[in-house]
Amino acid sequence: MARESFIHADGIPSAILSDGLVTIPLYAVSQIVVNEAFHLPAIGATSVRSSVATHDDTVTMSGTLIGPERYALKFSLERLAESAKLGTALEGLTASGVSGLVLITGITVRTDMQIQALSFTVAATRREVIDVSIHLVHMPRPGRANALLDLGTLAVRSMRDFGGRT
Numbered sequence: 001m002a003r004e005s006f007i008h009a010d011g012i013p014s015a016i017l018s019d020g021l022v023t024i025p026l027y028a029v030s031q032i033v034v035n036e037a038f039h040l041p042a043i044g045a046t047s048v049r050s051s052v053a054t055h056d057d058t059v060t061m062s063g064t065l066i067g068p069e070r071y072a073l074k075f076s077l078e079r080l081a082e083s084a085k086l087g088t089a090l091e092g093l094t095a096s097g098v099s100g101l102v103l104i105t106g107i108t109v110r111t112d113m114q115i116q117a118l119s120f121t122v123a124a125t126r127r128e129v130i131d132v133s134i135h136l137v138h139m140p141r142p143g144r145a146n147a148l149l150d151l152g153t154l155a156v157r158s159m160r161d162f163g164g165r166t
Contacts, residue, residue, distance in 0.1 A: 014027060019088035020102070024080060029105075058137050063132055074120060114137050116136065
């Protein structure tokens with residue numbers, strides 16, 4: 001007896017995680033948390049600044065892997081977390097301009113992400129699903145290219161939001 005999937009590929013996924021070659025759409029994301037911790041200069045510090053990151057960003061997503069594809073998605077997430085540490089296809093295509101994973105969600109679009117922790121939970125009361133928690137850390141390279149990429153992403157998302165309204 002063939003089972004029908006709970007995932008409808010015609011819908012828009014809640015989050016997309018990709019290394020440029022392998023793309024994983026996550027359809028049942030229940031929560032996305034973006035934390036931005038800003039570094040404050042020491043009291044009495046000089047006005048001379050170095051070109052280092054001014055803040056640390058983390059993204060935590062909680063969701064559910066559903067349907068017969070849940071085991072394949074779990075395996076893909078585990079392989080993506082491991083392979084991103086060794087270098088991604090996107091890093092090769094951009095001559096090391098962008099490294100790590102690309103995360104696309106409704107709240108943020110980020111490149112240079114690394115999976116810091118994956119947590120999978122299975123319960124006897126919910127046999128057909130795997131609950132997943134993904135903790136990602138933004139690991140940008142120092143310099144202006146990352147800021148320009150963030151501005152470009154903001155511009156594209158703004159045009160999409162305002163351009164789609166009638």
